[in-house]
Amino acid sequence: MTAAVITTIIGMGRWQPDAMGRLQRAALELYRDRGYDQTTVAEIADRAELTERTFFRYFADKREVLFGGSDLLEQRLLDALAATDPASPPLEQVAAALVTAGEVFADRATSRLRHEVISAHAELQERELMKLARLGAAIADTLRQRGVADPLATLSAEAGIAVFKVAFERWIAKAEKRSYDVLFRDSFAELKAAAMN
Amino acid sequence: MTAAVITTIIGMGRWQPDAMGRLQRAALELYRDRGYDQTTVAEIADRAELTERTFFRYFADKREVLFGGSDLLEQRLLDALAATDPASPPLEQVAAALVTAGEVFADRATSRLRHEVISAHAELQERELMKLARLGAAIADTLRQRGVADPLATLSAEAGIAVFKVAFERWIAKAEKRSYDVLFRDSFAELKAAAMN
DNA sequence: CGAGTGATGTCAGCGACTGACATCGACCAT
DNA sequence: ATGGTCGATGTCAGTCGCTGACATCACTCG
Numbered sequence: 413m414t415a416a417v418i419t420t421i422i423g424m425g426r427w428q429p430d431a432m433g434r435l436q437r438a439a440l441e442l443y444r445d446r447g448y449d450q451t452t453v454a455e456i457a458d459r460a461e462l463t464e465r466t467f468f469r470y471f472a473d474k475r476e477v478l479f480g481g482s483d484l485l486e487q488r489l490l491d492a493l494a495a496t497d498p499a500s501p502p503l504e505q506v507a508a509a510l511v512t513a514g515e516v517f518a519d520r521a522t523s524r525l526r527h528e529v530i531s532a533h534a535e536l537q538e539r540e541l542m543k544l545a546r547l548g549a550a551i552a553d554t555l556r557q558r559g560v561a562d563p564l565a566t567l568s569a570e571a572g573i574a575v576f577k578v579a580f581e582r583w584i585a586k587a588e589k590r591s592y593d594v595l596f597r598d599s600f601a602e603l604k605a606a607a608m609n
Numbered sequence: 610m611t612a613a614v615i616t617t618i619i620g621m622g623r624w625q626p627d628a629m630g631r632l633q634r635a636a637l638e639l640y641r642d643r644g645y646d647q648t649t650v651a652e653i654a655d656r657a658e659l660t661e662r663t664f665f666r667y668f669a670d671k672r673e674v675l676f677g678g679s680d681l682l683e684q685r686l687l688d689a690l691a692a693t694d695p696a697s698p699p700l701e702q703v704a705a706a707l708v709t710a711g712e713v714f715a716d717r718a719t720s721r722l723r724h725e726v727i728s729a730h731a732e733l734q735e736r737e738l739m740k741l742a743r744l745g746a747a748i749a750d751t752l753r754q755r756g757v758a759d760p761l762a763t764l765s766a767e768a769g770i771a772v773f774k775v776a777f778e779r780w781i782a783k784a785e786k787r788s789y790d791v792l793f794r795d796s797f798a799e800l801k802a803a804a805m806n
Numbered sequence: 807c808g809a810g811t812g813a814t815g816t817c818a819g820c821g822a823c824t825g826a827c828a829t830c831g832a833c834c835a836t
Numbered sequence: 837a838t839g840g841t842c843g844a845t846g847t848c849a850g851t852c853g854c855t856g857a858c859a860t861c862a863c864t865c866g
Contacts, residue, residue, distance in 0.1 A: 660846055
């Protein structure tokens with residue numbers, strides 16, 4: 413392990429370092445430049461100086477290469493949720509956790525580029541929706557473990573995800589300057605206002 | 610056209626009638642019995658006494674064959690939304706429309722079967738999430754056309770969809786006897802309560 | 807020094823999906 | 837009636853996503 417780290421740092425091992433990262437960058441560039449469906453996995457692998465077979469060892473399919481960060485987001489989110497006051501209203505717990513989890517986002521320009529690529533292709537949107545749904549399910553699970561009954565647990569999780577989607581879209585909108593947490597809190601306040609009638 | 614209808618009714622045309630319906634039924638049965646990924650499109654086509662090529666003329670891909678009703682749902686939903694009071698709070702408009710749109714659901718047993726098949730396969734869940742996302746986008750568009758500003762329009766649509774998902778899942782839960790509209794209204798009330806803190 | 811390991815490559819194959827073209831009853835105009 | 841058009845289907849060949857089985861070979865460790 414130590415030796416592996418050293419060869420990674422020095423970059424003189426049998427293989428060039430960071431194969432996964434090379435694949436991710438190659439894919440993002442090609443998807444951006446030629447479009448998702450005009451790009452073959454073989455081309456991605458070529459650009460990363462690897463083979464198609466190796467691509468599929470790192471990523472389950474052609475879409476997954478764009479969603480490397482979602483495990484990290486989920487972990488951060490669940491940690492943040494665990495740190496909230498279990499006595500506070502569930503929706504407030506979820507909102508607080510979603511604010512905290514925003515720390516893991518890459519810089520705005522990168523997030524914007526990635527989101528543009530995803531928005532341009534239905535298959536990629538489907539995968540993104542799936543990641544968010546998993547996130548919602550994980551939140552709901554945690555709430556249930558904390559004693560929140562259904563349907564409140566599921567509803568709080570789903571509503572939180574809805575606010576998250578809106579806040580994230582606002583955050584990467586052109587010319588938007590406000591920070592993610594400001595936008596999230598604003599969107600959350602708007603949801604509460606909308607629900608009070 | 611008249612002749613086409615007659616041959617369809619009598620069923621003596623050059624081809625057996627209702628090719629699309631035969632494909633849908635064959636697919637649902639095979640997905641249920643052998644699982645989605647153990648079923649090939651060629652097998653579905655065979656059971657429907659058609660060819661693979663014809664399958665792909667009716668459905669864009671192997672998943673889409675399970676989602677024939679979603680255009681109808683969207684149409685019904687937008688009609689219902691147009692019929693609500695534009696002066697009422699947007700979230701109330703959305704909720705009212707989602708109650709009405711529930712009329713298009715097939716009987717509970719069929720919905721349950723279809724949902725079981727979908728729940729068993731991630732690829733199918735992705736497609737379902739995409740359909741719901743499109744529904745949400747259509748709702749938000751209509752609200753904006755009616756003068757509702759963003760982010761309120763998007764938030765109302767997304768929150769409505771969240772309630773819909775929860776209500777639908779409850780509706781098809783084992784042993785559930787209450788009607789969809791009762792469950793929707795109950796879930797909606799729960800969301801409002803959750804947001805009032 | 808030899809055995810084992812792990813990241814990668816090679817190869818063959820299946821199945822989803824597509825474009826181009828063929829078929830052939832039904833329908834229509836003359 | 838006759839010929840021409842049309843529309844739903846079939847045939848065929850090909851590309852690409854994805855997988856299992858097996859090979860390679862620098863590196864590591866005993």
